[in-house]
Structures are given as structure tokens and as C-alpha cells.
Amino acid sequence: MARSTMKATAQGALVIKRSKIAGRGGFAGRTIKKGERLIEYVGERISHAVADDRYDDASMRRHHTFLFAVNRRVVIDGAVNGNESRWLNHACDPNCEAVIEKSRVFIEAKRDIRTGEELCYDYAFERDGSETDEDVFQLYGCKCGAKSCRGTILAPMKKAKSKKKAKAKTKSKAKTKAKTKAKAKK
Numbered sequence: 001m002a003r004s005t006m007k008a009t010a011q012g013a014l015v016i017k018r019s020k021i022a023g024r025g026g027f028a029g030r031t032i033k034k035g036e037r038l039i040e041y042v043g044e045r046i047s048h049a050v051a052d053d054r055y056d057d058a059s060m061r062r063h064h065t066f067l068f069a070v071n072r073r074v075v076i077d078g079a080v081n082g083n084e085s086r087w088l089n090h091a092c093d094p095n096c097e098a099v100i101e102k103s104r105v106f107i108e109a110k111r112d113i114r115t116g117e118e119l120c121y122d123y124a125f126e127r128d129g130s131e132t133d134e135d136v137f138q139l140y141g142c143k144c145g146a147k148s149c150r151g152t153i154l155a156p157m158k159k160a161k162s163k164k165k166a167k168a169k170t171k172s173k174a175k176t177k178a179k180t181k182a183k184a185k186k
């Protein structure tokens, strides 16, 4: 079932290096045309239940998993057998977008992109309704620098689509109090 990560990446489009936004990021290795499919978001395909067991957002100071919620059944964990796509950062006014096709996820250019630009897409993490302001702006905080930055990588209130997966914290409320030490992002 392993999908080739070579084929999943557009030739020369993506360079991974340190990002001002967060940790590592993906940058345009050449000019990219609007609509170009750059890379497939791959990784282990697991259920939401397995993803919830695997990662505990409440134990993180800043959210940093490589989960992508494809639909109600499938979550892709880019940390397992993933490719460079997992390094793409969130931005509130991004130059790329995640397109879901037959439960596969592809990152495509939303506009023409110059060589060297950081490639980002809107994670629009799903909310589960239990997020506090602290969660929204710290755990899931955004510092993308866009004029329209909404300050969080969570989906805008109403519009919440199931894209990237923000794990429900309801299950781990007790652990939140204990506040385990922060893990470094990436």
C-alpha cells in the first residue's frame, strides 16, 4: 500500500529549510504556476481514535503534530512514512491550498509563486468547541505575519472544515492541569 513519495512530489518545487514562521518550512525551489500540484500529503492512514490515543495536545505548549484529518474516518499521520509535505507551515493568507481527492490530500499552488517564497496553506484545524482562548491563541497560535492573520491555526469559527486535525482536549482535561513540560516545536 505504500505510495511512492517520489512521484508524489513535483520536480524541484519544494526545498525544506528553517522558517521564520515555525521550525522548518517548505520553500519554492523554482517558480511555481497557479494550480500546480506540488506534493501529496502522505503518511500512515489511521482512524481518529488512534490519532487521539497517539497524541495528546494537552501535553504540548504549542501544537505540533503532523496529523491531517481527511474525513470522518481517516487521519493521515505525516510523522509515520510521511514526506516533505509535513514541513509546510500554516499561514492565514497562504499561497497554497490542500485539495482532497478520493481521500488523498494534495498541496496545490493557489497563485503564481516566486522562487524562495515559503509555501504555506491554511491548516484550518477543526475545532471541537472546547477550546479556551488560551488554546486558540497559544497552543494553536499563529504568527504567520499576514495582515489578515487571525492569530490561530484553528479554522475560523463557523467555517470549521475538517482539514488539519486539532485534537479534542475534552478527553484530557485532567492532564491539562498537570501541564507537562513543553516539547520543542519540530
Ligand SMILES: [Zn+2]
Residues within 6 Å of the ligand: 091, 092, 093, 142, 143, 144, 145, 146, 148, 149, 150, 151, 152
Ligand atoms: Zn496567521
